[in-house]
Amino acid sequence: MHDMQHEHHECVECPIRHRAVCSRCDAAELHKLEQIKYYRSYQAGQTVIWSGDRMDFVASVVSGIATLTQTLEDGRRQMVGLLLPSDFVGRPGRATAAYDVTATTDLVMCCFRKRPFEELMLSTPHVAQRLLEMTLDELDAAREWMLLLGRKTAREKIASLLAIIARRDATLRLRAPKGQLVFDLPLTREEMADYLGLTLETVSRQISALKRDGVIILDGKRHVTIPDLERLMEEAGDDSDGGVPE
Amino acid sequence: MHDMQHEHHECVECPIRHRAVCSRCDAAELHKLEQIKYYRSYQAGQTVIWSGDRMDFVASVVSGIATLTQTLEDGRRQMVGLLLPSDFVGRPGRATAAYDVTATTDLVMCCFRKRPFEELMLSTPHVAQRLLEMTLDELDAAREWMLLLGRKTAREKIASLLAIIARRDATLRLRAPKGQLVFDLPLTREEMADYLGLTLETVSRQISALKRDGVIILDGKRHVTIPDLERLMEEAGDDSDGGVPE
DNA sequence: TTCCTGGCTTGATCTTAATCAAAGCGTTCG
DNA sequence: CGAACGCTTTGATTAAGATCAAGCCAGGAA
Structure with a gap:
């Protein structure tokens, strides 16, 4: 055309x-x-x-x-x-x-x-x-x-996955990475479990726990809001690497 | 020269x-x-x-x-x-x-x-x-x-690592991969643990178990003999993928 | 020789996540 | 509409591996 x-x-x-x-x-x-x-x-x-x-x-x-x-x-x-x-x-x-x-x-x-x-x-x-x-x-x-697979706890694994999806999603949409992040989970609980080396029950429990603790807000089963990305990153346990150089 | x-x-x-x-x-x-x-x-x-x-x-x-x-x-x-x-x-x-x-x-x-x-x-x-x-x-x-990290048991992880080292070692030395394999572990128990996402105690216990079961023969702490590579591979749980193509 | 030391083994106990089981919820299908 | 299905949540129990705690053994230094 x-x-x-x-x-x-x-x-x-x-x-x-x-x-x-x-x-x-x-x-x-x-x-x-x-x-x-x-x-x-x-x-x-x-x-x-x-x-x-x-x-x-x-x-x-x-x-x-x-x-x-x-x-x-x-x-x-x-x-x-x-x-x-x-x-x-x-x-x-x-x-x-x-x-x-x-x-x-x-x-x-x-x-x-x-x-x-x-x-x-x-x-x-x-x-x-x-x-x-x-x-x-x-x-x-x-x-x-x-x-993640070898050394993180179930809770850290879930938080890491949410952070990864949020980041990639934000990149795809060219959104500013500041402030609240909102996205839909593109994976079922079972797929998340296969990603993380967990069972789907553990995934479900840990998501419930993160919700209970206010780290994420869930609307339905898939729609996620991250009120505080910093908080989520802490939960993910990632090495921020601001450590002391020798 | x-x-x-x-x-x-x-x-x-x-x-x-x-x-x-x-x-x-x-x-x-x-x-x-x-x-x-x-x-x-x-x-x-x-x-x-x-x-x-x-x-x-x-x-x-x-x-x-x-x-x-x-x-x-x-x-x-x-x-x-x-x-x-x-x-x-x-x-x-x-x-x-x-x-x-x-x-x-x-x-x-x-x-x-x-x-x-x-x-x-x-x-x-x-x-x-x-x-x-x-x-x-x-x-x-x-x-x-x-x-390996996400889905294998401790025993399978150890067997897998031994198989990987045996294979790479054999390749390096250009040995025929048939028959008995003999090699020295190039890693400490702690390094093996870091490779496998385990603790060093679990590594030690599982090596002892494989030895007890005759899957490997240990001479000292590092010198390993694999009497039957097939057996080790089974223990490693790897997908042989001789499955039925559709 | 004896004493260390570092790497390794083994035992007892505890914790985390797996497993087994039941039920809830939202759609789709008849 | 109600039944059935797929996905999810939650609960009870179990099991695998982590953690805590001694000891063992070989090699090197004194």
């Missing part, structure tokens, strides 16, 4: 191009990307791909939320990734999925056929460089998550 | 070049690397760098073992990385260390000054591509680790 705006419009529509490519884009590259790209939609609860399945694309979340989970034979589940809009899924150079990918809300992904995408990466260095940056960010997030 | 062998010798000496660069090396690039590279040695127990400190290099482990740890204000510690020879440390594009890095054995690292290394990355695409691959491997390892 707006031909003159086409390229810019594509950037907004498709975060991978915005985040990984467009910052230093080039007409020939954009044209190649255009040819290997397609969209897929999933309903809430649908599985995008099972661990071990052939995966012939890489993708970026356009809207909605997806999770990566791992499962032990006896059914114990651990979430290992939470994908919000603009996050990247899939690994260049690997044929099969390493995790179950599930849509927890209605989900739209922008996919790129894997083989041509890999070829594009070889010929356009800044795509690999941008992808490296994003992967390093994910690795940092994973290590923060490891601290 | 062996001038004709110089480049190859350097590759062996310095894993980052071997793993990230040399596979597709080029004389000019090698020359640049040579100029920005230097070695540092640490004694067992020494801290390489504290979280938050300025970090003006990236590096690769040449020999010995280093750990990455995160700490909560009250002293709870969680290991988030275990670096064996050829592993990479440091993040291009970041000024300060995000974790405490500690030498758990005597350690030699091959360092590259960060600024010139970043410039080299911009001009030599395959370095960024190789680094991306390595980072994706680390991310996979981190996610496996998250499953």
